Amino acid sequence: MTGVSDLLSGERLAVQLSELGVRRGGVLLVHASMRSVGAVDGGVRTMVDALRLAVGPEGTLVVPAITPENSDTSPAYRRSVHGLTDEAREAVRAAMPPFDRATTPAPSVGRLAEAVRLTPGAERSGHPQTSFAALGPAARTLTAGHSPDCHYGEASPLARLYACDARILLLGTGFDTCTAFHLAEYRVTRPPRRRYRCVVTAQGLRRWWEYEDVDLDDSDFAALGRDFERSDTTGAVRAGPVGAAHSRLVRLTAAVDFAAGWLDEHRVARPADPAEAIRP
Template identity: 70%
Template sequence: MPTTAPSVCHSRTELAGHLSELGVERNGVLLVHASMRAVGPVSGGAGTVVAALRDALGGHGTLVVPAFTPENSDTSPQYRDRVRDLSDHDREAVRASMPPFDPATTAAPSMGRLAEAVRLAPGAARSNHPQTSFAALGPLADELVAHHHASCHLGEDSPLALLYKVRAHVLLLGTGFDSCTAFHLGEYRVPAPPRRTYRCVVTTRGRRHWWEYEDVALDDSDFAVLGAEFARADDGAAVRSGPVGSATARLFAFTDAVDFAARRLPSLRKERA
């Protein structure tokens, strides 16, 4: 009978070596989007990948991940998918069951296992935005997430602006450019970006209620195209690619991605319209 070859189980040492070979800077700041499925079997799971990332970053490096929570909003694509075929009565039941955001306890299941492992790690800090919070580990963690204005998802009053300031890098670990959060800061930096209304469940003085606010209309629908152009720019010099575990990883400067998005998005969206 034919046999299936056993899957390789990646180790912390192996993954840290791959990350260093890719170019992860020691003592730097790294924003990571990761697919554990793409990385493959890992001894110790997502916690081992977090440890390998911190090994590659060194003792003075800081690891940052998105900890977004679209599950507590009725203006998110996730909510619309969830209630698409429900009656009005059942939709209201869903809305009534949504728990308010709590930065200390609210999970971020749509962000994946690695992001959750960072969020739950001892010493992790998390920003307070009820929809687009970030979690961080390392010496700059508190500083990077401390000032996240409630009416600014991913703009100048969010951790992304500070990541730009400290010249962080971005690691797409088995994910595509469609998940590149850095591009969103570029959306805020185009002239007169469109705006829209958002709504989510929060707690104020112990009382659960819906909160509505206006912010830039976030749109990642063309990020894959934008990322492909970014990866080809300057003969591919801006993006380094290589294996990390079983995944293909891409590493690039946060500032390069934001600046490219701010320059290219207006014409790209005009072409799409």
Template identity: 65%
Template sequence: MCAVTHPLLLGGDRAATQLCELGVQRGGVLLVHASMRAAGASAWCMTEALRRALGPEGTLVVPAFTPENSDTSRSYLERVRGLSEKARAAMRAAMPAFDPAMSPAPGMGALAETVRQTPGAMRSGHPQTSFAALGPAAGKLLTGHRRDCHLGEDSPLARLYETDAQVLLLGTDFDSCTAFHLAEYRRSSPPRRLYRCVVASEDGPHWWEYEDITLDDSDFGTLGNDFARARSLEVRTGHVGSAPSRLFPLRAAVDFAGGWLRAHRTEG
């Protein structure tokens, strides 16, 4: 419990109260996408606030994605744009293999990194789209994340759907709403592509290529805004710290996204 004598911890008490008022379910499961800059709080303090709002029976989940070890990821392609073939080869050679215990997820933000590194946290085993979690349901949610299934039925997203988890966008927009990707997998014939990344093995790091669906978040902002308008009673809004935030049921978001994608995207 945060002591009220410390100003940063006092902010955590305020954030925990805001989270409860927003509707975070005590004892529930919560998937969080967060911007600590928008919240005006430390990641450690916000992690404690989230855990207090959820209570000891609740489970906190964050994305811990690692596009840094792939030469097919958007971030890699942006980094090597304009580089020579020699420079690209040097960058590929320096990529470390994914290690669930050690690989950082810098692109996921300070809160996700704090949760990932908190003693007792668990992490799923996908070398590109792992999730980290704290709480009694972490093992059930993260176990069985198949390496050739980024965000589909054999990923933590499907387990979150089954547990009727909530999603919190804390200072972030719908374009970062990972849950919508599960609806992409549930289309009748989603387009597919090849992915490559560095993975560990008994013989050392090696490149692994696999096929999965083509993930596309380019229209998630529009999708999310339509979801918020259509399901306004289920999308709760308020501030956490100083960040405008949205809280909603993951299952409702995925179900809405399924219909929206059928109406707005051409099948594979």
């Protein structure tokens, strides 16, 4: 049993974040596993407060707030309907709620991201599948204008994070969760494209919306991250503990630039999903 003296304080966590290299006044994109961090006095709210303390009042926190639950072209949907009858699949589709920027939860990104999203004053981008939430002076600028047919490309918050030299905090998570690598998928030579569908609200009515975007694939991000970390000679990746979690602080521009070259070199064309492929 964990005693009171064993609980991690917000002040201690903020010190560790600063020792890792988190900058006051900077912009920080966070991916977190609270389970890896360990027992925190005050739980996830204390972790959010520690992050805000580390970046200071001039700094901005950003988290992914993705919502695959309202799409029938997402891996989450395909897993959920595997083995179901056509009638049962249609029932799942009919029950999918439309995306609402203010209220739609993002359970797949973890407790800390949800805590940031729900914090008073947080801003959220408007993409119905791959929104971001942010807290701080730059939150509104970073989340504004997220094009609904651009998950993670030049019309998304990731491009703005790149432009402002943000840092990525992998808090007890690996490079397989590094959302910023998706920006590199838009910057490779002739990125493959596909169709996506999700449920949205238009003029007060629930409807399905279909759009075309880059064919996203995070299945090789762990290998990409290992090669990036091994090749780093500039200090773009720093590692250290935050609570009990082995964590990394990563310069986003370096990660994206390396990833664009790595993906061009390592990826081969994948067979398109016949249902979603873009045909000439």
